[in-house]
Amino acid sequence: MSTYRVAIIGLGRMGSTIDDEGHSPLPYAVAAATRASDRLELVAGCDIDADKRDAFTQRWGIDAVYEDFRQMVEQERPDLVAVCTRAAGTDMRQAPDASYRVDLHAELTVALADMKVPMLYVEKAVACSMRRADEVRDAIMSNGTLFNSGVLRRFDNRYDVVRDAVLTGLIGEPKAVVHYAASSLLHGHIHSIDTVSWLLGDPTITRVRGEFEPPDYVIEGGHIPFDPQATYQLQFDSGVKAWSVPAAYWEFEILGTQGTIRSLNNGGDVGLRLASDDGRGWQNVEAQPLVPASTVVSCLEDLVIAHESKRPSRGHIEVTHHITEACLAVAESHRSGGNWVELPGIDRDLYVFHI
Ligand SMILES: NC(=O)c1ccc[n+]([C@@H]2O[C@H](COP(=O)([O-])OP(=O)(O)OC[C@H]3O[C@@H](n4cnc5c(N)ncnc54)[C@H](O)[C@@H]3O)[C@@H](O)[C@H]2O)c1
Known part of the structure; x- marks a missing residue:
């Protein structure tokens, strides 16, 4: 070897x-x-x-x-x-x-x-x-x-469990994803958008909308001199929509037609609920314990x-490039007052400083 x-x-x-x-x-x-x-x-x-x-x-x-x-x-x-x-x-x-x-x-x-x-x-x-x-x-x-x-998180085996459940159809057809946690755009949401994409099998993101906190921040000269706090909404070509919610600890929930799976406590646990046979709501299902490995x-x-x-x-370059574009599209959307931005329609020179 x-x-x-x-x-x-x-x-x-x-x-x-x-x-x-x-x-x-x-x-x-x-x-x-x-x-x-x-x-x-x-x-x-x-x-x-x-x-x-x-x-x-x-x-x-x-x-x-x-x-x-x-x-x-x-x-x-x-x-x-x-x-x-x-x-x-x-x-x-x-x-x-x-x-x-x-x-x-x-x-x-x-x-x-x-x-x-x-x-x-x-x-x-x-x-x-x-x-x-x-x-x-x-x-x-x-x-x-x-x-x-x-x-x-793309290399974290605890997220593979969630991804496998989604891609094998355990929760039916995925419809929506929610990311939880307040976060900066390029330091934090590059992770969250990448993870949302990974959990869905990396479908193409067709359009993005978002805003900074505070929402009235004005971008001058195509240059953002700090990494802004931000929230976003994504539309995938598979039809799935994703939202970020700026509260709580880092978690991701994928909601499907037959159930929902949620990565809890920054990957520490998994919560699974599936549609019951009698059609009356969704029932908790015991998930396998997770054994983490070094990401x-x-x-x-x-x-x-x-x-x-x-x-x-x-994390090949096409997917990394696409996720970077979706992340920067949040800034482009903020600049346009929160409108949807169709990818790849963003100003190539819009610069966001980050660490
Ligand atoms: N993926 C993660 O979980 C994770 C965790 C921590 C940090 N990071 C990222 O890692 C990066 C580094 O962060 P950090 O906290 O380790 O920073 P750091 O400041 O501790 O280390 C950066 C080092 O780079 C050196 N450096 C700067 N310019 C250089 C150059 N031209 N050539 C050679 N060395 C140079 C600096 O002297 C410094 O020692 C950041 O992008 C940060 O976001 C990622």
């Missing part, structure tokens, strides 16, 4: 240290997930901050650390590179002014694909505008790069399996 050489760009929380924060007992940082997998070997790291490079060497025993990612790729020839920098390339929570249009995830992804790195893991969201998302898609497709992004290990190993079996990755 082959093992694959992994290098990480951005040696902060997601690259190296997030496991210290106690979010999960399972490997979460890319370095920890790589170490936990017998298909992957951690070989190098890159950060512009010398202290981060030193801390990475200390923590993981990796001496091959670089300031410049190009030098790292040329010297180490990794099979898989993980991009774990912040999206807009800064620690600031807000763009300093309207000319700030840095899009570091997109920039690094295009450069790495053009350098012929075979597999990429890229933190979300992959771009701050559709102009750059289009460039990412084109670079990944023209270089034949295998690609997944950090929308980790980051699953995501990285999915790239390896896709590479070996020549199948698309779970």
